[in-house]
Amino acid sequence: xxxxxxxxxxxxxxxxxxxxxxxxxxxxxxxxxxxxxxxxxxxxxxxxxxxxxxxxxxxxxxxxxxxxxxxxxxxxxxxxxxxxxxxxxxxxxxxxxxxxxxxxxxxxxxxxxxxxxxxxxxxxxxxxxxxxxxxxxxxxxxxxxxxxxxxxxxxxxxxxxxxxxxxxxxxxxxxxxxxxxxxxxxxxxxxxxxxxxxxxxxxxxxxxxxxxxxxxxxxxxxxxxxxxxxxxxxxxxxxxxxxxxxxxxxxxxxxxxxxxxxxxxxxxxxxxxxxxxxxxxxxxxxxxxxxxxxxxxxxxxxxxxxxxxxxxxxxxxxxxxxxxxxxxxxxxxxxxxxxxxxxxxxxxxxxxxxxxxxxxxxxxxxxxxxxxxxxxxxxxxxxxxxxxxxxxxxxxxxxxxxxxxxxxxxxxxxxxxxxxxxxxxxxxxxxxxxxxxxxxxxxxxxxxxxxxxxxxxxxxxxxxxxxxxxxxxxxxxxxxxxxxxxxx
Numbered sequence: 150x151x152x153x154x155x156x157x158x159x160x161x162x163x164x165x166x167x168x169x170x171x172x173x174x175x176x177x178x179x180x181x182x183x184x185x186x187x188x189x190x191x192x193x194x195x196x197x198x199x200x201x202x203x204x205x206x207x208x209x210x211x212x213x214x215x216x217x218x219x220x221x222x223x224x225x226x227x228x229x230x231x232x233x234x235x236x237x238x239x240x241x242x243x244x245x246x247x248x249x250x251x252x253x254x255x256x257x258x259x260x261x262x263x264x265x266x267x268x269x270x271x272x273x274x275x276x277x278x279x280x281x282x283x284x285x286x287x288x289x290x291x292x293x294x295x296x297x298x299x300x301x302x303x304x305x306x307x308x309x310x311x312x313x314x315x316x317x318x319x320x321x322x323x324x325x326x327x328x329x330x331x332x333x334x335x336x337x338x339x340x341x342x343x344x345x346x347x348x349x350x351x352x353x354x355x356x357x358x359x360x361x362x363x364x365x366x367x368x369x370x371x372x373x374x375x376x377x378x379x380x381x382x383x384x385x386x387x388x389x390x391x392x393x394x395x396x397x398x399x400x401x402x403x404x405x406x407x408x409x410x411x412x413x414x415x416x417x418x419x420x421x422x423x424x425x426x427x428x429x430x431x432x433x434x435x436x437x438x439x440x441x442x443x444x445x446x447x448x449x450x451x452x453x454x455x456x457x458x459x460x461x462x463x464x465x466x467x468x469x470x471x472x473x474x475x476x477x478x479x480x481x482x483x484x485x486x487x488x489x490x491x492x493x494x495x496x497x498x499x500x501x502x503x504x505x506x507x508x509x510x511x512x513x514x515x516x517x518x519x520x521x522x523x524x525x526x527x528x529x530x531x532x533x534x535x536x537x538x539x540x541x542x543x544x545x546x547x548x549x550x551x552x553x554x555x556x557x558x559x560x561x562x563x564x565x566x567x568x569x570x571x572x573x574x575x576x577x578x579x580x581x582x583x584x585x586x587x588x589x590x591x592x593x594x595x596x597x598x599x600x601x602x603x604x605x606x607x608x609x610x611x612x613x614x615x616x617x618x619x620x621x622x623x624x625x626x627x628x629x630x631x632x633x634x635x636x637x
Contacts, residue, residue: 168303169471170464173310173457176532178440184544189436196554197561197606199430201613203547207435209623214335217610218429221421222338225407229334232412236330239323246319250312256305259297264481266290289490292481292497299475299502304468311461318454325447328622334410335614341403342425343607348396350599351389358386358592361575365585378585385589389596425606431613434550437620442543443536445621452528452535459525466518472506539619546616553612557605564602567595 183189192202210216214226230236267289274281300306362382368374408418443449478500484490507514571591577583617623 168306168310168464169467170303170307171460173314173460175453176443176456176529178443179536179540181439181540184439184540184547189547190551193551193554194558196558196609199432201430201432201434201550201554203434203436205436206438206441207433208626209435209437209617209620211623211625211627213617213623214331214614216429216431217335219423219427221423222335222428225338225411225421226331226334229330229407229411230327233330233410234412235326236323239319239326243316243319243323246312246316250309250316253309253312256298256300256309259295261295262293264290264292264294287485288483289485289487290481290483291490292479294477294479296475296477298473301474302468302471304465304473307461307464307468311458311465314454314458314461318451318458321447321450321454324622324624325451327624328447328618330410331622332614332618334407336611337403337406337410338421338423339425339428339607339610339614341400341407341420342423342428343603344396344399344403346425346603347600348393348400350603351392351396351596354592354596354599355386355389358382358389361588361592362386364579373581374585381585381589385592425603428610430610434613434616435620436543436547436616439540442539442620445625446535446539447621447624449532449535449539452532456525456528456532459521459528463518463521463525466514466521470507470514470518472504475503477501477503542619543616546612546619549612550609550616553605553609557602557609560598560602560605564595564598567591567598571595 189203189205192200194200212223215223267287269285269287271283271285273283298305362379365374365378365382369376369379404418404420405415407420408415411418437445478498480498481496482490482492483495483497484492489495571588571594574583574588574591578585578588
């Protein structure tokens, strides 16, 4: 074939080059208009004097934890975001994927190499059916080569597309790690504050019961009360004191978890001192539209990136079933020593195209393509599952906040009623109008109501955190994201 004809065929192949395999299209957002079967409520029930209002379509700030208006809480989150090995690993994984993508782009450029070799050898003329004796000789070679793969069927382009999708996956995996870390820190701080409040409430009740014990002991000495009342009161005090150790253990566990989240060893970590009553309850709660949620949740975007990579892999496997083309050229010079290496008689060169066509691979290429299609189906199912899980979590959080408000108000009413009943029974007991067992029962009821109230307050705060997390955490509203122009 004349050289000009070969060049013309190669040019035509380049002009008609296409990328085999499906072109990736982002999955459509679900057509759901809400998260629950019931019509959305504009606000929760008023509880403890506070009402949380839902604002559909409003923006969630990236630093959503600041809505609790606690400087120690904000400092704890910031420390975790700065020192967490989990985030550092996620950032390193992102850099690795970006470097792999840059390396992948190298296939679109000519590959230029240089070579130098020197050898001392002895030939064996008998290999050429000659009876002459062998001779010793030296060869020094200096050469340069250039090659360029012609990506006629788009296999290389699809491979680079897959690397780009891996970058997206690592980016959103990092956002997910960021959101999970910040949520865990906030939840742990709220839980720790609730445990501390329960300890204080229990200690206050114990102090009250000790005063009751002194009063009862005085009545026993005066002969107006039975000694059994003293024993019953001492038993109640001991039972409440026994509740302190488990709560203190929970605080220790919270401290150790915070140290882990903040990238510090427990012996050196300083836990934040946060009062549960000092945490502001966010009242205006943004609620993303269902069509926006799938473009905001990091886990959904990660699943989408994996789906994109699986789509690109189908193109790679398909292109492997077709011929591959390349252009290459070599130029060099050879001599028996460095002194005559550049002589005109030692120059050599070659140039031309090459083609490699798969003819028979035992069905492996077709099976590999089918495996890529199967992998795509797996990722498609995983994506749908991620979307369903996201909608489930938002629905749970919205319902939880409604029920939290109802439960909190009921616990508050119960606490107030128990406090009034206890005060009244104490006065009646001192006046000899009620039995001592009634006072003990009122003590227990008041303590249970107080602990229930504190737990309900903490649960309301934590379910607010759960809503922020379910909505994606607002990472797309961070200033650095806006500056970089990154679209969700």
